Amino acid sequence: MTAQPSGYHRRVAAQKRTAIVEAATKLFLDSGYDGTSLARIAEAAGVSRATLFKQFATKAALFEAIVTEYWKVDDEEAPLPEPGDLRAGLETIARRYVDLLTQPGMAALFRIVIAEVPRFPELGETQFKLGKMPYFESVRRYLEAANDAGTARLDDAEMAATQFLGMISNYVFWPRMLLARWEPDDSAITNAVDQAVLTMLARYGTQADPRPR
Template identity: 70%
Template sequence: MSAQTSNYHRRVAEQKRTAIVGAATALFLESGYDRTSLAKVADLAGVSKATLFKQFPTKAALFEAIVAESWNTDGTTEIHPAPGDLRKGLTSIGHGYVELLTRPGMTDLFRIVIAEVPRFPELGQTQFDLGKMPYFNSVRRYLDAEREAGAAELDDAELAATQFLGMISNYVFWPRLLLVHWSPDDNTVTRVVDEAVAMMVSRYGRDAPPDPRGR
C-alpha cells in the first residue's frame, strides 16, 4: 500500500471517528446515556455498525473517547509554561483554561455526566480520571516547578491549583450549565483571568515582577 493510499484511509477513518463522537454526544444529551444504543449512534453518524464497533466496542469506550477528546489540549492551550515568572505563567494557563472550558461541547459533556451519574457513577469517574485530573495535575506540577524555581512560596500546590482554576471556572464556565445565554465578552473574561492571577501572585508570589497594569 502506497503512503498516499495509507494517508487517505487514515483521513477517512478519522472523519468517521469524528462523526461517531459527535453523534454520540448529541444522542447522549438528547436521550440519555442509558437510552442511547450504539446502533442509533451508527445511524446518526452515517457509518456501519461494523465500523463503529471496530473503533468503539462498547458504549463506555465511546464515552471515554468523548471525554478524552473534550479535554485534549492538543497543543492549543499552554499548560507547561517555563517557570520563573509566576504572573506570566499563570496568565498563560488562565487564558488556556478559558479556551478549554468554552470549547463547543464542553458544557454538553458536563450536562450528560450530571444527568446520568446517579445511575451510572462510572461516567463521573471517567470524566474525573480522564478529563479533569490530567489537566489539574499539569497545573499542580507547574506550581511545584515555580516553587522549586523560587518564584512562588507555597506548601500545597494542589490547593493552590484548585484555588486558581476555581476562580476562573466559577465565572466563565459553571453559570453556563444553568444560564443558556451566559457568554461573557472577551474584556470581561480577560479581567476575570487578570484578577485571579493577581490574587495568586499576591498570595504565593515571591519577588514577582510588577503588575504591568500598575497594581
C-alpha cells in the first residue's frame, strides 16, 4: 500500500509549485520562452532540478500552467451572471474581461507567444486552448442562456460572443501590442465597456432597458 502524502507535504509541494510558476513567469517575460531554461527556473525558484521535474516534466508543461493561471476565473467566486438582466450580465462579463486583459504581464505573455510561435507553434495552441477558449466558451454559454431566457434573440451565440469580446479587447488590449504607452484611464475603459454593451443590447436585446444611458 502506498502511503498518502500528509497535509504538511501537500502544502510544501503546493508552495514549491507556486514558487516555480512565479519564477518561470518572470523569466519567460524577461528572457522569452526560448531564452529560459528549466535550470534557470529551478535556481530562481530556489528548488532542485529534481523537484522542478517532479512538478513539471517539460518547459511546455510549465508554460501551460502559466497560461492557465493568467486566464483563471474562480467559478465559485465569479459564477456566470444570471441571464434575466442582459445589460447587467454583459457589464459583469465585460468588467471581468477587462480585468483579465489588463492584469500585469498579460500583454507581455501575448508578445512572447506571438514572437515564438514560428518556432514553437504549441505555445499558440496552449494560449488559445487553455487561455482564451475557456473564457470565450463561458461568454458563449451565457449568451445561449440569455437566448433561452428570452432576454436576447440570437441565432449564433459564438459569433455574438466574438463580437462582444472583440469590441472590448480591440480598445483595452490590442493597441498595447504596438504602443508601449497605451494606458487608457478608467473613464475611457468604462466608456468602451458601456459602448460595447449598448451595441450588444441594440443588436440582440429583446427588452427595453429602463435605466438611463
